[in-house]
Amino acid sequence: MTTKIISSRDNPLYKELKHLATSSQARRKAGRTLLDGIHLCEAYLQQVGLPPLCIASETALLNSEVTVIVQQCIHSHTQCIVLPDALFHALSQVEHGVDILFVIDTPELTEPQRLLQSAVLLDRVQDPGNFGSIVRSAAAAGIKQVFCSAGTTFAWSPKVMRAGMGAHFLMEIFENVDLEALIARADIPVIATSSHAEKRLYDLDLTQPVAWLFGHEGQGVTEHLLALATHQITIPHLGAIESLNVAASSAVCFFEQVRQITARS
Structure with missing residues (x-):
């Protein structure tokens, strides 16, 4: 040809x-x-x-x-x-x-019935750069699955793909997922980030599989999904900033999990 x-x-x-x-x-x-x-x-x-x-x-x-x-x-x-x-x-x-x-x-995947391995759940994350960065960090941390609610930006848009830098090809990415139903049947802890939570990220045992739940850039995770989470956690910081960008928050969470896992190996 x-x-x-x-x-x-x-x-x-x-x-x-x-x-x-x-x-x-x-x-x-x-x-x-x-x-x-x-x-x-x-x-x-x-x-x-x-x-x-x-x-x-x-x-x-x-x-x-x-x-x-x-x-x-x-x-x-x-x-x-x-x-x-x-x-x-x-x-x-x-x-x-x-x-x-x-x-x-673009892949057409059949959504698994249960959450059994470490995964990322995205609730209405709308910025392509944030989405791609989260996928890239997740892939680097060895996470294999991403589940996206309706209202989350299209996972396979050119902008998201560029921000992901090829991480998409290492992941299973599911779109238009009913996160409430998925969380309800999860067999692993679901950890939601919230700037109002009292429990710290570093107080959790992350050596076993978990599902990370991250929310909309301005509104965070919706209240009904927060209520379903096993843990609501905050990321401690010293500066006078209310919260971290969702992509930065996800990277901190993923690599705290990596740190704990590798510390035991």
């Missing part, structure tokens, strides 16, 4: 790609999303495999790293498209990046 050159904005495939690049609704409906840049594309090749479609700009083909990726896709019979720089940049949200994109299928 060889590369196909598209030079017209009116090309039907290009119009489809533009729709995917600019519309979350289109990505959800198609069950596809875009990976933008060398790092994410390489991570996908290493952790998942070949994408349905590879796209590069004309200038990017002069980059040796891009050439390796494109040739790998061609040799494996993956469709490859080359675009003029201007057309490519209308698809990409990365400024001053290296112009390569993958179109990938």
